Amino acid sequence: MSFHELSDGQQLPAVGFGTYKLNGITGAHAITSAIKAGYRLLDTAFNYQNEGTVGQAIKASHVSRDELIVTSKLPGKYYSDQQASIDLIQESLFRSKLDYFDLYLLHWPNPIDDHYVEAWDTLIQAQKFGLVKSIGVCNFLPEHLERLQTETGHLPVVNQIELHPFFNQAEMRAYNSEHNILTEAWSPLGRASDLLTNPTLVDIAKKYHKNVGQLILKWEVSLGVLPIPKATHFARQVSNLDIFDFEITEDDMARINALSKPDGRTNNQDPAVYQEF
Numbered sequence: 001m002s003f004h005e006l007s008d009g010q011q012l013p014a015v016g017f018g019t020y021k022l023n024g025i026t027g028a029h030a031i032t033s034a035i036k037a038g039y040r041l042l043d044t045a046f047n048y049q050n051e052g053t054v055g056q057a058i059k060a061s062h063v064s065r066d067e068l069i070v071t072s073k074l075p076g077k078y079y080s081d082q083q084a085s086i087d088l089i090q091e092s093l094f095r096s097k098l099d100y101f102d103l104y105l106l107h108w109p110n111p112i113d114d115h116y117v118e119a120w121d122t123l124i125q126a127q128k129f130g131l132v133k134s135i136g137v138c139n140f141l142p143e144h145l146e147r148l149q150t151e152t153g154h155l156p157v158v159n160q161i162e163l164h165p166f167f168n169q170a171e172m173r174a175y176n177s178e179h180n181i182l183t184e185a186w187s188p189l190g191r192a193s194d195l196l197t198n199p200t201l202v203d204i205a206k207k208y209h210k211n212v213g214q215l216i217l218k219w220e221v222s223l224g225v226l227p228i229p230k231a232t233h234f235a236r237q238v239s240n241l242d243i244f245d246f247e248i249t250e251d252d253m254a255r256i257n258a259l260s261k262p263d264g265r266t267n268n269q270d271p272a273v274y275q276e277f
Helices: 024-037 051-061 082-096 116-129 142-152 170-178 199-207 212-222 234-241 250-257
Strands: 003-005 011-013 041-043 069-074 101-106 132-138 158-162 182-186
Touching: 024 041, 024 051, 024 234, 041 051, 051 069, 051 082, 069 082, 069 116, 082 101, 082 116, 101 116, 101 158, 116 132, 116 142, 132 142, 142 170, 158 170, 170 182, 199 212, 199 250, 212 234, 212 250
Parallel strands: 041 069, 069 101, 101 132, 132 158, 158 182
Antiparallel strands: 003 011
16 A cells, blocks of 8 residues: 655555444454554544544454544534643543544634634644654634634644535535645545446446446545545445556546536535534
8 A cells, every 4th residue: 555644754554444334343343344444544533422432443453553543533622622622632632542633633623613723732732741753633724724724833633524426525625735734534435425336437347347436546546535435334445445556547537527517415514604503
């Protein structure tokens, strides 16, 4: 597997593993299975209520901690209180039985509350304290990123956004790239939408003797994006990593990009107005 080097020097693998809704013992088994399949980047969040599950899966995997990249996220309701946020990061580490997070993100900008700059300052402090190695954001628009730069002098190393063939985020990807911010993709397969049966994608996948999920993930990797797919079964976990033995032609990349729609978000969660759950 290839790697991305972040602007702060840390390296992330080309594909990560999403853990949303993987909870309890069944979730731990699925995450341990993913580690055995070869995933080394695990993506969780305080609001997923499964940081303990992730920690248990890591323990059961017997893979060395320094081989894994563990990501978690700060929920918006803590943004205005720095001490509460620091306490929560420590609580998340206690739950996961880890000494640090490799990557820690603001989950949403929550622009109506407008405390994301304060929260970004908190992440800068958490990094200085050694609680987290790298800091980033999720779902931030250029207007949010520009404020971080102007008011703190620090830009995130990662911006994790919704991205799939029905919503390819071309403008946001270009902005991130211009500012040396890695784009990660949540919901990279469209949350089990009709993407997997789309005739164009089915046709292109057949050409490369791959399934549609593999084609989509390869398309994202080819765009310079780090996708974070979730899969509960070992065979699918392995399949989602089996994407490094073929290249998509420019014509086929264009056909996939042509599927993108202005209203392609799966749940209409527009970061300009959306308030985190």
